Amino acid sequence: MDFTPTEEQSAVRELAGEIFGDLSTHERLTAAGTGTDTELWKALCGAGLPAAVEETGLLGLVLALEEQGRTTAQVPFAASCVYGVLALAAHGSGEQRDRLLPALRDGTAVATGAFPAHGGVRVSADGGPTGELTGVVPVVPWLRDATHVLVPDADRALWWIRTGAPGTATEQVETTAPWSAGRLTLSGARGERVGGPGPGAYEDVLATARTAFAGLQTGVCAGSLAQAVEHTGTREQFGRPLSTNQAVLLRAADAYMETEAIRVTSYEAAWRRDRALPYRTHALTAAWWASEAGRRVVHTGQHLHGGLGADLEHPVHRHFLWGRQIDAYLGCGAELLDELGGLIVDEQEGEDGQDRQDRRDGQEREEGAA
Structure with missing residues (x-):
């Protein structure tokens, strides 16, 4: 590679x-x-x-x-x-x-995605390229800027809808970071299918999104750490820079290594996709690092600023908010690891995405009946 x-x-x-x-x-x-x-x-x-x-x-x-x-x-x-x-x-x-x-x-049109699928969007279609979508997606990033939204339905098929069209309604939602998010309500909104009826396109777009947002988290962490390095290198305590303290050095070193882990795993997943190689497990790995390590790095960046890190107007606080937002958007580490483990097992057993989804749907129905 x-x-x-x-x-x-x-x-x-x-x-x-x-x-x-x-x-x-x-x-x-x-x-x-x-x-x-x-x-x-x-x-x-x-x-x-x-x-x-x-x-x-x-x-x-x-x-x-x-x-x-x-x-x-x-x-x-x-x-x-x-x-x-x-x-x-x-x-x-x-x-x-x-x-x-x-x-x-x-840029005259802006797209966003109602990802990951929440299972609440239903579609009425006759098997053709268009359908009517009904459901609610609580939070969609950048929805307030979007002219179009890519929406997965309960069966993980993808639908392209236009915001502001009949049957679509948006409501402003504020998130941890300022992502111009909104709540999307669909009531018979007309959409056109993107890709086939199965989950293949959805799984590919989801893996692409995870890789891309992991790359975004790399920059957020690098920016936060750069500010912390500058601050601790110039701020003196007891006559010497804070950066000469061993505890500060070790904390910054850990943050640097974790930022590099996010970077290399996102690069690998992106590189594999561009070469048409299997990359969904690699995307999940990048997402896990971006979620778990990213959260630790932006906390470190804020903590190494001491009292200034608590200032809501300080630039490092913005990196903290973005890091936490990406962490929440990608999903908690335990959920990502659970999905990664299931995907590895499924690939070893030769089970495709639709078989896995059908099996999980059956398990949910059994649990509901119980």
């Missing part, structure tokens, strides 16, 4: 780093409050970064998301690329790609 970025991927990372570094400043983030920085989003789309994802693949997106995470830039970059550009490029029909991708590439 060689995770060395291509020239195109390196160019995307450098360009993303320049744009985020120049425009996602502490002052601009403070002015944006809990909303999206629309000017920053226009700059990203004007530079062609969402469009570049089709060429640079998931690894290219992960590299760019690292740069976003370093500055906690408030734009729907990950959501629109994962649930829009990459999902349609991989599973959309030729007609869907021609019709929907141009607006996602230039």
Whole structure:
């Protein structure tokens, strides 16, 4: 395995780093409050970064998301690329790609996803490419910015719906980090299928999302740790910098190693997807590291700032909020490990996704009857 970025991927990372570094400043983030920085989003789309994802693949997106995470830039970059550009490029029909991708590439359309599936969305369809969706998804990140939402139904089939269309309603929801989230209510909303009727497309998009948000967490952790290193290197106590204390050094070293673990596992999962290799277990591994280790790293970043870490206006607190939000979005470590173990066993036994889902549905019905 060689995770060395291509020239195109390196160019995307450098360009993303320049744009985020120049425009996602502490002052601009403070002015944006809990909303999206629309000017920053226009700059990203004007530079062609969402469009570049089709060429640079998931690894290219992960590299760019690292740069976003370093500055906690408030734009729907990950959501629109994962649930829009990459999902349609991989599973959309030729007609869907021609019709929907141009607006996602230039940013005039923004996508998000009601992931992971909550099992509450039902669809009425005759087996054709369209259906009517009914159900509620309590929290959808970046929903308030989205023009379209990729929604999995109870059978893990994917449906593309337009926000604001008849049968769709959104309600503002505030999350730990300012992700412009909302509650999505569907009452006979018209949707078009993306991919086949089975869970294959859903499982691929879910693994892609886990990898992408793990990459985002890498940047969040790196940004938090960089601030802690700067603070402890300049703040003196008893006549010497805090960074010379062994306890501070060890805590920072642990945070660095855990950040690197998130980085390498997300790179591996992205690299495998781009080469059409099995990667769902690798995506779960990256998600586990991003959830468990990511939470510890942002706590470390805040704690190493001492009393300043408790200041809600301090930049490091924003990284803390983002790290906790990504942790919650990816799911707790125990749940991810349980799913990872089940997937490894299923792969060894040759059970596919639909067989596994049917088996679990049967178990739930038996438990309910009992």
